[in-house]
Amino acid sequence: MRIRFTKMQGAGNDFVVLDETRGPSVPGGLSAAQYRWLADRHFGVGADQILTVRPAPAAGIDFEYIIHNADGAEVEQCGNGARCFARYVHDAGLSGKDRIRVQTLGGVIEPRLNPDGRVTVDMGAPVFEPERIPFDATGLQPVASGGWHTWPVAVQEAVVPLAVVSMGNPHAVQLVADVDAAPVHTQGPLIEHHPRFPRRVNTGFLQVLNRTHVKLRVWERGAGETLACGTGACAAVVAGIRLGLMDRRVNVQTCGGVLTIEWAGGASPVLMTGPATTVFTGDIDVPDL
Numbered sequence: 656m657r658i659r660f661t662k663m664q665g666a667g668n669d670f671v672v673l674d675e676t677r678g679p680s681v682p683g684g685l686s687a688a689q690y691r692w693l694a695d696r697h698f699g700v701g702a703d704q705i706l707t708v709r710p711a712p713a714a715g716i717d718f719e720y721i722i723h724n725a726d727g728a729e730v731e732q733c734g735n736g737a738r739c740f741a742r743y744v745h746d747a748g749l750s751g752k753d754r755i756r757v758q759t760l761g762g763v764i765e766p767r768l769n770p771d772g773r774v775t776v777d778m779g780a781p782v783f784e785p786e787r788i789p790f791d792a793t794g795l796q797p798v799a800s801g802g803w804h805t806w807p808v809a810v811q812e813a814v815v816p817l818a819v820v821s822m823g824n825p826h827a828v829q830l831v832a833d834v835d836a837a838p839v840h841t842q843g844p845l846i847e848h849h850p851r852f853p854r855r856v857n858t859g860f861l862q863v864l865n866r867t868h869v870k871l872r873v874w875e876r877g878a879g880e881t882l883a884c885g886t887g888a889c890a891a892v893v894a895g896i897r898l899g900l901m902d903r904r905v906n907v908q909t910c911g912g913v914l915t916i917e918w919a920g921g922a923s924p925v926l927m928t929g930p931a932t933t934v935f936t937g938d939i940d941v942p943d944l
Contacts, residue, residue, distance in 0.1 A: 656681045656941050660693070661743060662700060662934040665735035665774075667882025667911020669934070671702040672743050675709050676718075681941065687727030688944035694725035700939060703878045706736045708744060716763065717755040718744060724877030731761030732823030734885020734927050735914075738774035741766030742931035761823025775928040778886065781893045781918075782821035790819045790827075791851045801899030805829075810845050817846070818894035822925065824876070825856040826890035830898075834862035834870045843874025857884065861891045863900050870908045882911030889925045892916040 658680045661672040671693050673680050681689070693699040707721035720740050722733045740757065744750045745768055754767040765777040785792040790806075797804035798816060805816035808827075817827040827846055831837040837860035846858040858874040873887035874880050888907040895901035896918055907914045914929040 656943075657938055658941055659936070659938050660700060661747075661936045662702070663739040663743060663932060664911075664934055665738045665883065665885065665931045666909055666914060666929050668704075668735035668884065669702050669882075670736050670739050671700050671705045672739065673705065673707045674747065674749075675707050676749060680707075685941070686944055687723075689941055690723040691725065691727040692942065692944055693939075694723075694727075700937075703875070703881045704730075704733055704736055706733070706740055708740065708749070712758050715756065716758045717750060717752065719758045720764075722759070724875070725879075726877040728877050729760065730824055730877065732759055732764075732778075732886050734776060734778060734822070734887075734889060735883055735929065735931075737764055737766050737776045737778075737885065738927075738929055738931035741768060741774050741776070742933065746933065759823065764823075769928070772930070773928050774931045775926055776885070778822055778889050778925045778927055780922045780924055781890070783819075785819065788819055788821045788825045789853050790825065790856075791853065801897070803897035803899075805898075808846070808849065808851060810842055810849065815842065815846070818898065820890045820893055822886040822889045822893070824886055825852060825854060826859060826887060827852070827856045828859040828861055828891050828894040831860050831862055834860055834872050837862075837872060839872050839874050839880050843880065847874060847876050857887055857890070859884075859887045859891045861895065863895060866900070866902045867904065868906050868908070869895065869901070872910065883909035883914065883929075885914060885927055885929070888914045888916050889918075889927055893918055893925060896920065
């Protein structure tokens with residue numbers, strides 16, 4: 656089956672975007688194996704996630720936004736993808752609005768196109784209750800730090816202090832002295848699959864340079880390390896603010912570029928601003944898998 660796609664990237668986090676506003680890409684919908692094939696950088700198009708644009712599911716909503724990781728699994732949220740989603744529907748003529756309301760598996764988000772070409776996304780309020788993340792804190796004692804706390808989680812022979820938060824998807828953030836030397840590829844997959852995270856978890860490695868500037872690397876659930884992770888940047892800044900280390904507006908340096916994150920605390924929404932760029936469009940024959 657031949658399908659049309661658009662390749663996009665936001666701060667180096669790259670996506671295949673499928674327009675299903677007029678019906679599914681293939682009869683019956685794509686299988687998990689077909690999503691994996693599209694994401695494969697040798698046999699398919701290549702992407703960290705596959706983003707699907709679907710019609711509004713309810714009144715007051717402009718579109719539905721479906722996200723599949725490179726491993727074919729559907730996930731709740733993707734911040735860099737949300738910016739690319741907003742850029743796509745605008746540039747494809749699907750919406751003339753500068754601000755849209757989008758239904759995701761993790762809740763409703765509101766991307767906004769800015770005059771400078773960047774996109775700001777209202778990512779909603781962070782979630783801290785362990786059972787809602789979800790995170791199994793049974794038997795653990797939180798360690799107070801800067802007005803909040805971390806959780807001491809055993810990772811093989813080490814005990815790693817993790818700040819645990821959900822931005823519509825689960826995140827575990829740890830502070831490191833040097834992000835370039837951080838054990839992203841060794842600890843990342845261990846924490847992702849740790850039994851205390853029943854739906855797996857995105858793992859952030861955060862270096863605080865000063866109160867308004869940090870560096871971040873993220874091992875993403877189902878994708879491995881990516882050049883940028885929007886929800887990971889949101890989670891890292893939220894954690895840093897609650898731990899007393901950051902101001903309310905922070906520039907996050909990722910491997911793929913800079914994201915600006917703002918959070919006023921409490922039940923206030925987290926705002927993320929960054930680039931969203933179309934790379935190319937094309938057609939591809941998707942095999943029966």
